[in-house]
Amino acid sequence: MINFQILPEQRFTAVELRALYRTFKDKLPICRESFREVYAKIFPHGDVEQFADLIFDSIVRQHAEYVTFTDFIKAYSILSRGTIEEKLNWIYKIYDPRNTGKIEWEQIFRIITATDDLIGVKAVPIVSSAQRVEQARQIIQKFDHENKGWISREDFIAVCSQDEHILQSISALCSAIMI
Structure with missing residues (x-):
């Protein structure tokens, strides 16, 4: 049995x-392959592997092979009850899985591709590789005001915090997962 009083960084009652x-x-702990299978059930027409791996890696401790109950609660607590800054920091981890402090064009392109693949063959309109390249370029341009060629955590949080569309998207995501 888990001692619920010692679970770190969570906002749930006992x-x-x-x-x-x-x-x-x-269901927990859940390995990477089982995590992918869950996403495959939710998105049956898509290729879920890359997207599921991005989310899995953002939940588990570094180099862990399973999502534990503690990992799950920590992520779920942030997404369902965290401040906007905590949510943005968690989202930043998806874009910067190696914790380098930089989101580069390649990482943005990878997430755009993973998201498009997740939606799958039912996506309308179908997005071309050239459109993905342009979308990644526009994102870098929007967030990188100093023309460094990458996005820092500070720039990411600052721009997201001021963009009403992004805030609404985060709010919708988090409302969908509330208990």
Whole structure:
């Protein structure tokens, strides 16, 4: 049994944690392949591997092979009840999985591609590789005011915090996963 009082960085009551534990105890810990299978059920027409791996890597501790209950609760707590800055820091980890402090064009292109692949053959309109290249370039341009060629965590948070469309998208995502 898990001592719910010592779970780090979470915002759930003991009652909520017990309910979450009962719900997920048979499913966690979950390995990378099983995590992909969950996404495949949600997005049956897409190629989920790259996107699922990005999310998996943002949840687990560095070099871990499984998402534990503690990992899950920490991420779920941020996404469902965290401040906007905490949510943006978590999202930044998806773009900067090696924690270099830089999001470069290649990483943005990888996430755009992973997202498009996730949606799959049902996506309308179909996005070409050239459109993905241009979209990644525009994102770098929007966030990189100093023309460094990459996006720092500070620039990412500052721009996202001021962009109403981005804030609405984050709010919609987080509302969808609320308990």
